[in-house]
Amino acid sequence: MELTKEQEKMLSGERGKAVQKAMEILTGLGDIYGAEKFTPVQSAHVSGVSIRTAGDAGLNFIEEMVEEGAKVTVPTTINPAALDLRDWDEMGVPEEISRKQIRIIDAYREMGADPVCSCIPYLVGNEPSQGQHIAWSESSAVIYANSVLGARTHREGAPSALASAVTGLTPVYGYHLDENRSGSVGIRPDPDLFAGGGTFQFSVLGYWVGANFPESVPVIENLHPNPEQEKALGAGMATSGAIALYHIPRVTPEAKENPEICETDEEASFGTEEFEEVRGELDQTSEADIVCLGCPHASEEELRRLSCMDVENEVWVHIPRKLRKRPDMKEVYQRLREKSVKLVCDTCMVVSPLSEMGYSSIGVNSAKAAYYAPLLGDVEVHFAPLEGLIK
Ligand code: F3S
Numbered sequence: 401m402e403l404t405k406e407q408e409k410m411l412s413g414e415r416g417k418a419v420q421k422a423m424e425i426l427t428g429l430g431d432i433y434g435a436e437k438f439t440p441v442q443s444a445h446v447s448g449v450s451i452r453t454a455g456d457a458g459l460n461f462i463e464e465m466v467e468e469g470a471k472v473t474v475p476t477t478i479n480p481a482a483l484d485l486r487d488w489d490e491m492g493v494p495e496e497i498s499r500k501q502i503r504i505i506d507a508y509r510e511m512g513a514d515p516v517c518s519c520i521p522y523l524v525g526n527e528p529s530q531g532q533h534i535a536w537s538e539s540s541a542v543i544y545a546n547s548v549l550g551a552r553t554h555r556e557g558a559p560s561a562l563a564s565a566v567t568g569l570t571p572v573y574g575y576h577l578d579e580n581r582s583g584s585v586g587i588r589p590d591p592d593l594f595a596g597g598g599t600f601q602f603s604v605l606g607y608w609v610g611a612n613f614p615e616s617v618p619v620i621e622n623l624h625p626n627p628e629q630e631k632a633l634g635a636g637m638a639t640s641g642a643i644a645l646y647h648i649p650r651v652t653p654e655a656k657e658n659p660e661i662c663e664t665d666e667e668a669s670f671g672t673e674e675f676e677e678v679r680g681e682l683d684q685t686s687e688a689d690i691v692c693l694g695c696p697h698a699s700e701e702e703l704r705r706l707s708c709m710d711v712e713n714e715v716w717v718h719i720p721r722k723l724r725k726r727p728d729m730k731e732v733y734q735r736l737r738e739k740s741v742k743l744v745c746d747t748c749m750v751v752s753p754l755s756e757m758g759y760s761s762i763g764v765n766s767a768k769a770a771y772y773a774p775l776l777g778d779v780e781v782h783f784a785p786l787e788g789l790i791k
Contacts, residue, residue, distance in 0.1 A: 401430045401431060401435055401437060401438070401571065402437050403427075403438070404438075407423070410423045410567060411423040411424070411427060416468065416469045417469065418465050418468040418469045418471075418566060419470075419566060419567060421465070421468065421563075422470070422563035422564075422566040422567045423563070425559055425563040426438070426560065426564065426567060426569060426571055427571070429560055429571055430571030430572075430573070433571065433573040433574065434573060435571035435572050435573040437571075437572055438569040438570065438571055438572065439533050439569070439570060439572050439576060440533065440568055440569060441474055441533050441534050441535045441568060441569065441570050442474060442475075442528060442532045442533065442534055443474050443475045443476065443477075443526050443528055443532075443534045443535075443536075444472065444475075444476040444477075444534065444535045444536065444561050444562070444565035445477045445478070445479070445521045445526060445534075445535075445536040445537065445541055445561060446476065446478050446479065446508070446513065446537055446558055446561045446562050446565060447478075447479040447519075447537040447557075447558050447561065448479070448557070448558030449478045449479045449480065449481050449504060449508070449517065449558075449751075450479070450480060450482040450501070450747070450751035450752075451481070451482050451497055451500045451504060452482045452497070452751055452752070452753060452776065453751055453776065454504060456500075458504070458558070459500055459503060459504055461559070462504055462507040462508070462562075465507070465511065465562070465566075466507045466510050466511060470562075470566050471511055471512050471566065472511050472512045472513050472565040473565070473567065473568040474564075474565060474568050475514065475526055476511075476512070476513040476514065476526075476565040477514050477516045477518070477521040477524070477525070477526040478513050478514070478517060479517065479519055479537075479538050479751075480517050480518060480519055480697070480747045480751050481501050481504070481505060481517050481746050481747050481751070482497055482498075482501045482747060482751055482752050483497065483498055483501055483746065483747050483752060483753075484744050484746050484747055485502070485505065485517065485721075485746045486721075486746075487744075487745075488501075491744070491757060492757040492758065493752070493756075493757065494753065494756055497753055497756070505517070511565075511566075513565065514526070516720055516721070516722060517720070517721065517745070517747070518697050518719075518721075518722070518746075519538050519541055519696045519697055520541065520544075520631070520696050520697045520699065520720060521536075521538075521541055522541065522544060522545060522549060523697075523699055523700075523723070524720045524722040524723065527549065528545055528549055528551035529549070529550075529551070530549065530550030530653050531550060531551070531552070532551045532552065533551075533552050533570060533576055534551050534552065534553045535553060535554070535561050535564030535565065535570045536553045536556060536561060537555070537556040537558050537560070537561040539555055539638035539639070539644070540631070540634060540635035540638055540639075540696045540768065541696070542554075542555045542556070542638065542644050543634035543635070543637060543638045543644050543646065544631055544634050544696075546575055546644055546645040547630070547645050547646045547647065547648075547652050548627065548630045548631075548634070548652060548653075550654050552575055552576045552581075553570075553575060553576075553644075554570065554573075554574050554575060554644070555638075555642065555644040575644055575645055581617065581654065581661065582617065582660075582661050582663075583617050583618065583619035583647050583662050583664045584613075584617045584618070584666065585616045585617075585618050585619070585664050585666040585667070585668060586618075586619045586621055586662075586664040586666065586667040586668070587605075587609055587613075587618050587619065587620050587621065587667075587668055587669075587670055588621050588622060588667065588668070588669045589605055589620065589621070589622055589623060589669075589670040589671075590670065590671040590672070591622050591623065593670075593671070593672065593675055594623055596785070598765075598785055598786055598787070599628050599629050599631070599632035599765065599766075600632075600765045600784070600785035600786065601675070602625060602630075602632040602636070603632040603633070603635065603765065603766050603767040603768070604636065604675055604678045604679060604767060605620075605636065605670055605675075606632065606633040606635065606636020606637040606638075606639075606767065607636040607637070607639055607640045607678050607682070607767035607768075607771070608636075608674050608675075608678050609637050609641070609643070609646075609670075610636060610637040610638065610640035610641025611640040611641060611678075612668065613641065613643075613668070614641030614643065615641070615643075616641070616643060617643070617645050617646065618637065618643065618646045618647075619646070619647045619648070619655075619662045619664055620633070620646060620647070620648045621648075621649060623648065624648075624650075624651055625648070625651070626701075627699070628699055628701055628702055630648075630652075631696055631699070632696075632766065632767075633646070634646065635695070635696050635766065635767070635768045636766075636767040636768060638768075639767055639768040639771050639772070640767075640771070647661055647662050649662045678767065679783065682767060682770035682781065682783040683770070683781070683782060683783040683784065684774065684780045684781050684782070685761055685781065685782050686782060687761055687782065688713075688761045688762050688763035688781075688782040688789070689714075689759045689760060689762065690713075690715070690716055690759060690762055690763070691713050691714065691715045691716070691762070691764075691789045691790060692716050692717075692718065692748075692749035692762045692763070692764055692769065692773075693706070693717045693718070693764070693765065693766075693786070693789075694717045694718030694719055694744075694748065694749075695718065695750065695764065695769035696766075696768070697718050697719055697720050697723075697748065698717050698718065698719050698723075699723075700723060700726075700729065702717075703719065703729065703732055703733075703736065704732055706786075706790075707732045707735040707739075707741075708735075709786075709787075710790070711739040711740070711790045711791075712791045713763070713790055713791065714740065714742075715739075715740070715742065715789075715790055716741075716742045716743075716744050716749070717736075717741060717742070717744065718744050718745075718747065718748040718749065719743055719744070719745060720745065721745040721746055724743055724745050749762055749764065749769055749773055749777065750768075750769055750773050750776055750777055751776065751777075752777070753777070754773070754777045754778070754779050755777060755778040755779055760779055761779055761780040761781070761782065762777075762779050762781060763781075763783075763784065763789040764781055764782070764783055764789075765783070765785055765786045765789060767783070769781070770783040
């Protein structure tokens, strides 16, 4: 890679050990992927925050970075942790997990990151604009930023996102370049399947696209999703595939600005058979100890809608603490409390220690949660639309 004089100093250690380590990570990636230079990033979002996914190795890496003087140089947010940082005791989280988790959060805080502990940073203050270069990890946020907001990011891992946060730089390759942002496969969903208006169908569609076209830039035809449905669609794609960008003609920003981007040589249809294939794969049980909503974290709109529905089962909704604190949401939260819906902040059903907390099965309406909760949370999953789960 061609480095500027300042970047050479950063790499040689003249700007400190942490900056040097970050530059080594980024130049290493740049060399592997054939980048010629760096570009500045406007923000970073770092995943791998939960002690359950980061482990002791992750904790040591982050604390070492702090000891070596790491400070973020661009606005930086972080992903959900393993517990609600305020109510972890009440949630029944084992103390050893909480102690280590709090050390991770403290380390990020020390570096200057905003500990939002949410996978929807774009709704809690870290919203990039179209064309901006950013360095985000958390696959559901990456695909939302690239597709719905038109920003440009790799699907970073936690170390490279942190390295970009510290240096303010990312190597230029992949989705940072125009030539890699064109659609590669057209997907034609049966619009009748999507008439209900929820997010479940979009989550299923996304999961199917990711499983069948894992390296693609899909173009989703015939649909006009709202932001919550776009969130579910992208999270599904990024779960079963390595997808980090999709387009929807006349809806997503790059497709609106440049319709040719949606022209593809390959086409595929999505109907009832494909829908049932995914549901059959992910739905493991018809019973659930609790219903866990908010994967990705629930938005204001989703909470408002839930507060107007009949809820009979025990429901937890995972949300960002910043949304929990919003004074204008007081009435909504009051209505949800009356329905015994519990708002859980800073964490989610996948990265929290559900089995250690005594749960063996959960109901979810998100394909991402349905895929990862059995793998990482050691619980069985009932995968169904929202209406069916809460009654
Ligand atoms: Fe977010 Fe956890 Fe789902 S991090 S996308 S709620 S698995």
